[in-house]
Amino acid sequence: MFSTDRYVTRGVNEVVPIELQRMLWSILEKRQVRGDQLDHLQIFELSAEWVDGEPLQKVLNRQEQPFHEEVIYVDHTENLAIGVTVWIIDSGEYSTALLAEEY
Numbered sequence: 001m002f003s004t005d006r007y008v009t010r011g012v013n014e015v016v017p018i019e020l021q022r023m024l025w026s027i028l029e030k031r032q033v034r035g036d037q038l039d040h041l042q043i044f045e046l047s048a049e050w051v052d053g054e055p056l057q058k059v060l061n062r063q064e065q066p067f068h069e070e071v072i073y074v075d076h077t078e079n080l081a082i083g084v085t086v087w088i089i090d091s092g093e094y095s096t097a098l099l100a101e102e103y
Contacts, residue, residue: 011099039063
């Protein structure tokens with residue numbers, strides 16, 4: 001899963017910085033290496049959290065089957081994505097990152 005051709009919708013390109021897009025794909029790659037069983041639908045909820053007056057990008061990755069929920073913090077992101085939900089869906093032939101409202 002998630003190892004075939006990858007596509008990103010216009011909506012994701014408009015609101016999610018490219019460095020953060022790469023990070024989302026990287027999270028899935030790391031989970032595969034870890035041996036996690038991945039659902040074909042991965043949900044990423046993007047927000048910000050302030051620590052010592054500095055904003056950190058907060059990424060909540062979750063899936064339904066099997067249930068998984070994990071929070072990742074990214075501290076070297078120039079542009080934060082706040083209040084954005086990205087779905088990455090694996091069709092078996094390719095994977096697509098899209099905004100929830102684009103489905």
